Amino acid sequence: DAGITQSPRHKVTETGTPVTLRCHQTENHRYMYWYRQDPGHGLRLIHYSYGVKDTDKGEVSDGYSVSRSKTEDFLLTLESATSSQTSVYFCAISLRVFDTEAFFGQGTRLTVV
Amino acid sequence: SQKIEQNSEALNIQEGKTATLTCNYTNYSPAYLQWYRQDPGRGPVFLLLIRENEKEKRKERLKVTFDTTLKQSLFHITASQPADSATYLCALPLYNQGGKLIFGQGTELSVKP
Numbered sequence: 001d002a003g004i005t006q007s008p009r010h011k012v013t014e015t016g017t018p019v020t021l022r023c024h025q026t027e028n029h030r031y032m033y034w035y036r037q038d039p040g041h042g043l044r045l046i047h048y049s050y051g052v053k054d055t056d057k058g059e060v061s062d063g064y065s066v067s068r069s070k071t072e073d074f075l076l077t078l079e080s081a082t083s084s085q086t087s088v089y090f091c092a093i094s095l096r097v098f099d100t101e102a103f104f105g106q107g108t109r110l111t112v113v
Numbered sequence: 114s115q116k117i118e119q120n121s122e123a124l125n126i127q128e129g130k131t132a133t134l135t136c137n138y139t140n141y142s143p144a145y146l147q148w149y150r151q152d153p154g155r156g157p158v159f160l161l162l163i164r165e166n167e168k169e170k171r172k173e174r175l176k177v178t179f180d181t182t183l184k185q186s187l188f189h190i191t192a193s194q195p196a197d198s199a200t201y202l203c204a205l206p207l208y209n210q211g212g213k214l215i216f217g218q219g220t221e222l223s224v225k226p
Contacts, residue, residue: 043219102157
């Protein structure tokens with residue numbers, strides 16, 4: 001299995017509180033992604049990174065920010081969690097974007113109450 | 114914007130039959146297309162990648178076709194088995210957007226013995 005770890009695996013938080021999810025890789029892959037998965041919507045891209053300090057928005061980036069200060073870590077922050085952000089969050093990594101596969105973490109189940 | 118559509122309805126087939134899943138895309142001309150499998154509670158796992166000039170690619174009981182005129186990819190599982198039951202997702206890397214990797218919503222396949 002690719003060396004990719006998400007933490008925490010499960011979290012329950014209250015509306016309005018900040019939350020940070022961590023994705024850690026040991027593969028030295030350049031590209032890292034954060035997705036959320038909800039019933040009926042498949043995987044939707046939140047933010048992605050194409051290098052250290054290089055990030056860009058995905059299709060559902062509102063309410064989320066990211067940081068990548070070193071190759072191995074990609075952090076996703078919910079500045080003020082809302083119930084609509086209750087979801088399963090997946091991190092993925094890829095060596096190159098076009099002709100190689102992406103490897104996914106185990107997912108983080110976040111519940112905002 | 115680019116969009117990927119997969120059959121939203123679950124596909125139910127009998128063991129031993131061929132399962133065919135469809136992935137349609139719009140507003141884009143991809144050079145590559147990927148297929149992933151996802152089991153409940155787990156992250157997606159890469160299955161196959163096909164290039165625009167390959168038209169068809171095989172791996173054991175899996176076959177993927179890529180029709181750039183129809184803007185469609187078909188994913189076939191021959192001699193299907195109950196263990197093939199899962200959700201299958203297609204994905205497009207967007208070469209004109211610096212590395213975004215977007216997914217369809219997935220099609221749930223159920224193979225009955």
